[in-house]
Amino acid sequence: MTDSLKVGLAQLNPKVGDVSGNLAKVRAARAEAAKQGADLVLTTELVLAGYFPEDLVLKPAFQKACHEAVEALRADTRDGGPALFVATPWREDDKLYNAIVALDKGEIIGKRYKVDLPNYGVFDDKRVFTPGPMPGPLVYRGVRIGVPICEDVWTADVVECIAETGGEILLVPNASPYEVGKTDVRVQLGVQRVVESGLPFVYLNQVGGQDEVIYDGGSFALGADRRLKAKLASFREEVATVEFRRNGKGWECQPGPIAPELNSIESIYQAMVLGLRDYVNKTGFPSVVIGLSGGVDSALTAAVAADALGAARVHAIMMPSPYTSRESLEDAEACAKAIGIKYDTVSIEPAMKAFRAMLQPLFGNRKEDVTEENIQSRARGVTLMAVSNKLGGMVLTTGNKSEMAMGYATLYGDMNGGYNVLKDVYKTTVFELCKWRNRQGRVIPERILTKPPSAELRPDQKDSDSLPPYPVLDAILKGLIERDLDATALAAEGHDLATVNRVWRLLEGAEYKRRQAPPGVKITSRLISRERRYPIVNGFRG
Known part of the structure; x- marks a missing residue:
């Protein structure tokens, strides 16, 4: 049983639909994390597909390409380097899931599926994915790691299930869109989950633009003491490693670099x-x-x-x-x-x-x-x-x-x-x-x-x-x-x-x-063309 776990955080900028390009990014991130001494590399939500793939993810050929990319990464892990927790669309039993697949030593050692599928604002997950069952932790080299996916941590139930079934560390892959003030909201959300579970918490967020939505990165780690231990930069790709050490009470995240916070403008x-x-x-x-x-x-x-x-x-x-x-x-x-x-x-x-x-x-x-x-x-x-x-x-x-x-x-x-x-x-x-x-x-x-x-x-x-x-x-x-x-x-x-x-x-x-205007960057909590959908023919005048 290990007393130290180094987790490489791959804050990447994938391109929707470019499975081969996204695969190359994940491979490069794993190589960089290996140089940093990582035991395990975590990717952002649906990194192989790019987030959000919308109805593209329903195409069998696209699903097949994502599955083949997972298989390629599985083969990569035979090299004795870091394990890989990679997020991808995953079809099983004729159902399509938003999944995270754990790869180590040439094997798939576990899979977990997103439970809480958001269907508000810019999100439309319920149209294309099946919700997964309530998850217990994945076991990696004797460490019980919870991997709730994005929306799964915005309410208490999934983290509660992980904690009650023996989870020791929470690693959360995300594709959380930017809006003004969102960073503080995410950190406070993480603190709440730490308070409820008593577990250290990593929030790994995608970076990059996809149509009208911007993902701002700003990934962070919280200790079991609820304090901010590490934070990645906003608005750029980065691979960084955080270390967890076992103590008498459980696991604690060690302090690391904290990127400066940007003001709203x-x-x-x-x-x-x-x-x-x-x-x-x-x-x-x-x-x-x-x-x-x-x-x-x-x-x-x-x-x-x-x-x-x-x-x-x-x-x-x-x-x-x-x-x-x-x-x-x-x-x-x-x-x-x-x-x-x-x-x-x-x-x-x-x-x-x-x-x-x-x-x-x-x-x-x-x-x-x-x-x-x-x-x-x-x-x-x-x-x-x-x-x-x-x-x-x-x-x-x-x-x-x-x-x-x-x-x-x-x-x-x-x-x-x-x-x-x-x-x-x-x-x-x-x-x-x-x-x-x-x-x-x-x-x-x-x-x-x-x-x-x-x-x-x-x-x-x-x-x-x-x-x-x-x-x-x-x-x-x-x-x-x-x-x-x-x-x-x-x-x-x-x-x-x-x-x-x-x-x-x-x-x-x-x-x-x-309705006929070009797309543009989402900045506020309600992008007027995509998150405020009013009928054109509308007799209500308030």
Whole structure:
């Protein structure tokens, strides 16, 4: 019986569907952990498939590929190196499980299946997986190790079962999505499970972007005394080893390095960078194209893009109209130069004149209105998509959450594109992010941060002509979206009832637009397109 157990934590960034690539990552992590003296290597949830594989996991050929990868890893463990607890889809008795398979000395020494399948927010596990039975611990070289999978530790039952059946250490593989403040929630959750079970606890979290969801890593270990013993970095891959030692009362985790915690604004910025980098690189685009308007949203998007991909892979295009101010032209160019990205100018005035002539027989003498404003936006959308088609870069849209919520965007215009890093970022947070980024090195001209926001689609236009002031709007939207409050409750908190009702109507009325918007990085507790699923045809008005 051993009195010491060294566990290698493989905080990896898998790609959904790339079984061979993910297998290579696991092998490399095992090799690195072996150098660190690990006895056992733990992987993150569904690492061989990538998380979350959605309906891809139902394909028999995909299941077969994952099974073959497990077999390859099983053969690897004949080398006398570390054992491997690898997470994978696993079909058995004609049922598909979210599983962890324990491999040692060329053998499968045990399997455990996820019990609690989440079906809320971004999660959809119940559509594809069968819940497993309540698990006891796996026995590895005389140590009884509990391996509850992700959601299994968010309630007490599974850990209680492991403790009651002799578990000595808890190793938890996760794919826990990022949102602001989530790290503290996870640690407090771990502390609660330690208090209930008396067992040391490792929370191993995936890192990387998958479509709209970001996994931020930040894996950690807690001792049986409930203290934080080790913590891995956020937003990057890492392999680290923690040691457990047997004492008179059981097992205790030895202290290790603790990575610094990021503040909320820095973590949001890093989430946007990681989300964009992984989306572009994993989908195979060589570069990105951005309409740089001289406004704050496109400036922040350009800064994030350059930080994510490198300035050489970012192409900014200013598309002025007769309503574009001299200040915006100057600010866009100054921003592009400060960031160091390629910058071109393409006037949309010829397109505006062409559409006016094309449509005059139908429109007659009708007064110009929002139609002509939207034509400008759509001319810009066509321009950016043409550049994308010809030169290969993916178009980034630049609308923030406040605008997307209100429908303050043009369908097939500024909503054209492949990805939106600001999709879940409120306008007030956009300004905070710009100020934070400038403290790291000034890339956004000060005038962009101080001038009144404007779409510049008509003379002297301001966002405040159509929307409440952003601090007011964002506070109301957070109440409606994240907290599901009604107008009366928000009015009781001090908001003007007429303003709340107006915001509510605009929010509900823009659902059809949001259904057609590109994906974007999840930042808050409720991504408006994926976690707030309202019907487009909706007669309820509160």
